[in-house]
Amino acid sequence: MFGHSHRGGGGGGGHRRRRDEDYPVHETDVPATQIGEQTGPLHDVDALLAADQQRQLASFSFGGVADQLPPSPELIVQGYGRVALPLVDPAEAARLAATCQQAPFGRGTETLVDTAVRRTWQLDPAAFAVHGAEWNDGIAAFGPLIAEKMGFAGTPLSLEPYKLLLYEPGGHFACHRDTEKEDGMFATLVIQLPSVHSGGQLIVYRNGVPIFHDFGAARGTAASQCHYAVHYADAEHEVTPVTQGYRLALVYSVCWPASQGEPTVPPTSADADGTAALAAALGKLADEERRFYHLLDHDYTAKSIKQLGERALKGVDRERVASLCAASRLLSQDRRYAFYIAEATRKTLHAFDGPESGWSEYWEPVIRFERYQRLDGTRIPGDASLGHLFTNRDVLNPDSKSMLQLWAGHRRQESGWLGNDGPSQDTIYSKYVLIAWPERLAGVFEVLAQHDTRALKALVATQPTDAQLIELLDAIKASIALSEEDEEKIEALHMRLRHETLNALVARPFNAALFERYMDLFPTADSHLYSPCGSVDLVRLARHKEAWSAVRPRMLAAFSKQPTVAEQALSDCLVQNPPPDFLRMLYEARVAADEAQSEDDQAKLAAVKALVEQQVASLRAERDRMYPPPSSDTYWRFDKADYGSDHRVFTFLHGPERTLTLPMPQGSSQAHRFLSHCNRALSGLPPRSSKRAKSARPRLPAFSFTATATGEGESTTVTLTKTDEYPQRREVERLGARQAMDKQIAKLVTLLGEERGPATASGSASGSASGSASGSAVDISDASPLGAELPSQATGD
Ligand SMILES: O=C(O)CCC(=O)C(=O)O
Ligand SMILES: [Fe+2]
Structure with missing residues (x-):
């Protein structure tokens, strides 16, 4: 898995497994205070996630025995009379049901009856009453109780009776949220009257995690007492089917007081579990384009994660991932987070420095991520480790764990041999990790995971914004700079990327910042020249007016640093008829390179001139060899x-x-x-x-x-x-080919001409007839225009 070579040569010898206690090395821990944020939005996320889970659950939905209510409430139903509790006689139940309506449910603006979704009998408050002061006082006591449990003690909540419900065997209510029936209604109170039944549990979901209310079934108090449950109205909940007996329940709307005091807006379930606060902190992180990761607490098998994604998560991991997702959903689209699950490893290497110094860290521990998948379980192609894109600060660490605590779990140790450097010991920790990445940059993440040109092409195909492309180029740069892949591989990738990047950039409207990034990625002269389409791309860039003026200074700097590459570029690019300014740049680079080395200006200039003259001379020799004048x-x-x-x-x-x-x-x-x-x-x-006779042209x-x-x-x-017909045709061809070469030569000569001429030298090609010292060496009088001097008569006859 870790293919890099070891420092100091020699390479790692054959590792052999040993038992844990054989290992002499114990890593120095990194304290919790150095992992994650101690202050700032990521720290806020830590704190909110760390907040007592039980307390959060308890304020989200709670319930139990309703001690304050009489054990045998006096329930009177119109057209039926007093209901003897618990209701057990099927004939009585049928008689009571006859006074009720089949309860409907809402879907959108409609109200529907469908017993597959909801099956229960209902009565409006007008059709029933519960008598007695004890009952009324007991109900009134729920206001303060709920206010306190939900975290806003002192708020005068009001309770409005909504329905009496009767569940027969088969009665149930599929998963739903309650619609607001009264102004300010934000929660629902269910009071189950003494009942004898099986099934009929109320399950409230918090971020997909169920909270069960069995109304005394497990404790055996269901038949003898009233029980209650409270939940946020917007929380998903369901009533499981009653399998035996009858269940009678009263439903109340819990309402926020009308606009005295503050806040005037009724709370929602998001307030209960800190989701709103979590969303605020996440939003801040998103604004800063922060990425972070969280090491999952539980151990998982690759198989379960692969098959189930997020659904494989257990306990606190499940809770926290759900909370983060819920919080992210509260944010506007452009501030949301994308979450991925990946395999994470942390590898340390220690070397034995001799009996006196003992063991020491051989290199900084390396954190790698791989096998990325989205929470729904779908896999992102590519396995490039993005571990190096995160620092210790980017760790979500709600339990304030130290480094070793965070990575506690699966650990593998191997002893080895570091060539001349002596014995070594690898320690590899593995965990699953949750990676959080700003969602609008998700494409970038996926591209980086693939880490090749395919990925760049994929992003380009999505018509990314300039900002996204810039982000990608920056990330590629970071990823290349810190990559652990062997250098050759990186080099090869770099080379292919360069051409693809240029393709992408020249195809879009010009943006100087993009070309800056391009130069950041490929800062050296040889990265430009020695790559696929190297000289072709260079010339292409030079022909792109705006891009060229954006990159020219940095090109010049790059080529000045590598004069031999500048020379090579000079000759490689000539065949492509490059723009004069490009040649000029290479020439300047060559001059600048010499200036950096030599003290004597004249000598420098002469050296460069000599170089160009040499180039001119060799081109002319080549020309004369290939296209000699006729005799x-x-x-x-x-x-x-x-x-x-x-x-x-x-x-x-x-x-x-x-x-x-x-x-x-x-x-x-x-x-x-x-x-x-x-x-x-x-x-x-x-x-x-000839056999070709028929077909040949x-x-x-x-x-x-x-x-x-x-x-x-x-x-x-x-x-x-x-x-004469053939020799003259031959001459036309010769002169044409010669002229093409002469054009190249003339371009080089132009450089010399300008260099020799006054400082205000124009860009035009002049043979410098003024006759300077080197004039004769580079005159271009030989370049006769095509056709002008064709012999009209055969010579030498
Ligand atoms: O029967 C219950 O416990 C709750 C019924 C319910 O969810 C509703 O009426 O909206
Ligand atoms: Fe409900």
């Missing part, structure tokens, strides 16, 4: 002539003679065949006998001549006479 001796030598079918003709075409006379002893028919053969060759068609031959037959019978001859 009388070579004019009639068609040395590219291809006339394979007759060696006499071939030799003639390649030789200096202008005419050839061939005997045709078989007379005119032979001469005729010969001539038609010649004509075919002259038209550029291959000989008829005519190609202008590298020769030209006329052929005429004279004489009769046995004395018939054919005379071939070379014509």
Whole structure:
């Protein structure tokens, strides 16, 4: 898993496993005060998550025996009379149900009856009453009790009777939230009258975690006493099916007082579990674009995490992840967090420094993350460790644990050998980690996890904003700088990235900051030149007007530092006809490089001049070698002539003679065949006998001549006479190719011309006819314009 090489060479020898107690090394711990934030928004998140879970639960939903209520309340129902509690007789239950309505439920603005969702009988408060002062006092006592339990003691809450509910076997209410029935209603109080039944539990969910209310079933008090439960109205809850017996419950709306005192807005469940405060702290972190991680408390199997994602989490991990998610959801879209679960390892390496010094840390502990998945369990491709993007400060540490406490759990130790450096010991801790990353930058996270050009392309395909792209480039830079991958791999990635990055940048509207990032990523001259499309990309960049002016100074600096790369770039780029300013930059870089090394200005300049002159001279030599000027001796030598079918003709075409006379002893028919053969060759068609004859297209031959037959019978001859057509065509081609090279040469000469000329030298190419010392070495008079000086007449005839 850890492929990097060891310091000091030698490499790690074969590790062998030992028992734990064999290990002599004990790491010095990092105290809790140095992990995570001691103050600031991440610390606020710590504190809020750390707040007593039980207290939070208790204020979210609570209940129990209602001691203050009479054990046998006097419940009177219109059209039925007094209900004997508990209600057990099916005939009585049926008679009571006959006075009720099937309870509906709300969906959107509609009110529906669907016994699959809700099955219970209900009565409005007008149709029933509970008599007795003890009952009324008992109900009145719920106001202060609820206020206190929910955390706002002293607030005069009011209770409004809402419904009487009767559940028969099969009665239930699927998961729902209560709609506000009265002004200020924010919670619901359920009072279960003495009942004998099975099932019919009320389950309230807090961030998906259930809080059960069994109304005395487990304690065996359900039949003899009233029980109650309170929950925030906006909390999800359900009533599980009653499987036996009957359940009678009274539902009250718990209401916030109308606008005296403050706050005037009724609280919600978010207040109960600190979600609102958590959201505020998270929002601050998001504003700072902070990322952080949290080491999960419990141990998990790779399989469960892989299959279930967040649903595999247990206990406090589940709670905390749910709280963070709920808090994040309260924020506006652009301030939310994306959460990922990953495998985390922390590796330390200690070396034995000898009996006196003992063991010491060989390198800083390395934290790696890998196998990222979203909370829903879907995997993010790529395994690049992003551990180095987080510092100790970016640790969510609600339990204020020290480093070793945080990583306590799974640990593996291995002894090894560090070449000359002696014995070593690796310690690898592994844990699961929750990673929090600003959601609007989630694309960046996923790109980094992949850590290759595919990832960059993927982000570019999503049409990211400039800010996102900048973030990505910065992150790539950080990730490359700190990467533990071996250098070669990084180098290769770097190289491929450079080309892709440029592609991405030039395809979008210009943004100077983006090109700054580009230069940050690839600051050296050789990172520009020695990479796929290196010189091509350099020239491309130079042709992009705005980009070029943004990067030019830094390019200049980079190439000045690497004069030999500047020289190489000079020759590599010339073939691509680069913009003059680009050549100028390379030239300046070369001058600057020399300036940095030499004291004598003249000498410096001369050295650079010599370099360019050398380049010019070698280009000219190359040009003359490839395209020598014609001479009388070579004019009639068609040395590219291809006339394979007759060696006499071939030799003639390649030789200096202008005419050839061939005997045709078989007379005119032979001469005729010969001539038609010649004509075919002259038209550029291959000989008829050739297999290519039919398909081949005519190609202008590298020769030209006329052929005429004279004489009769046995004395018939054919005379071939070379014509000017081919040698002139050859000359046009030669001059064209020569001119292309001359253009390159002229560009270099321009540099010298400007360098030699006055400080105000114009950018135009002048051969510097003014005649300076080096003038003769670089004059470009040789570059004759195409066609202007074509020989109109064959020479050397
Ligand atoms: O029966 C209960 O305990 C609660 C019923 C309920 O959730 C409701 O009426 O909204
Ligand atoms: Fe409800």
